[in-house]
Amino acid sequence: MKSIAPQRIVGYITVTFLVLALLFFVLNYFSPNLTISLLITIPLFTGIAFSAVNHFISLFIYAKIKPIYKTIHNFKPGINEIAEGRNDIFSEVNKEVAEWMKGKTLEIQQLKQTEKYRKEFLGNVSHELKTPIFNIQGYILTLLEGGIDDPGINMLYLNRTEKSIDRMISIIEDLEAISKLESGELELEFTRFNIYSLVDEVFDLQEVRAAKRNIKLAFGRNADKTISVLADKPRLFQVISNLIVNSINYGKEEGKTTVSFYDMDNLVLVEVRDNGIGISQHDLPRVFERFYRADKSRSREQGGTGLGLAIVKHIIEAHKQTINVNSTPGKGTSFTFTLEKA
Missing domain, CATH: 1.20.58 (Methane Monooxygenase Hydroxylase; Chain G, domain 1)
Incomplete structure (x- = not known):
């Protein structure tokens, strides 16, 4: 009209x-x-x-x-x-327009934040891949310029080249895993298994790494050795491995990493706690972002890709469960997640 x-x-x-x-x-x-x-x-x-x-x-x-x-x-x-509704139609319309504008403003803010994260992500991917590529380039050029004939250099630089290639492969594999988890392409295979035994396997594999920093790996008090869960075992192994490796990397000398289980009726709460350097409140909300590092220099020294916690979060959410983190700088960090009890 x-x-x-x-x-x-x-x-x-x-x-x-x-x-x-x-x-x-x-x-x-x-x-x-x-x-x-x-x-x-x-x-x-x-x-x-x-x-x-x-x-x-x-x-x-x-x-x-x-x-x-x-x-x-x-x-x-x-x-x-x-x-x-003519008596107060104008006030109603004014109210609805205000709510609509508020919703659009929030949507625009979220889009801006998403765009910011996207740019950060692309920059981080570029930086993470650029480092090993430049390393490989430097080693190869040194070998081509005569280093290949020097017994004191050739094997050393070839080994370093291999490590840089392995790092690139790790980054690409982790990115591929996250992409599949986000798109739902990676299907989980649920089985019943003993969570205590799984954690014990991870302890055995990380024992040497922990020993180098004099960090003790242990179960919490009264940990139930018979507790079973319904989950994708290989993926859950990846989750616990990532969390324990993180606790070792950011733990303090002669520290301790403890894994505990808590019965929550139909669920089991798993906690991985350490008494390491902790995470600041500023960094805490972003620890699950891809390539986000609270301590960038130390993370790269440990050889991590910066994707471990992002993968952990995606795997737990693929199980229709949740993961949370609590931390106090100087006192340690606690990661907790739930699993369906078998």
């Missing part, structure tokens, strides 16, 4: 009143009893005038409000709906 100008509405109302006034004059002029005529015609014409004014004003409000509703709700209200 086209918008009706206020001047046209005034014209319609004026014509209506003129017609009513003329009819009023004619009816009362030819009426034998003026009093009875007035008692009948005044209420009648008042009602007609009110209906006409109400109709034209409703048309005007409908024409103005309809585009707003179409914009914020893609909704086409009928004229009766607007007429019924």
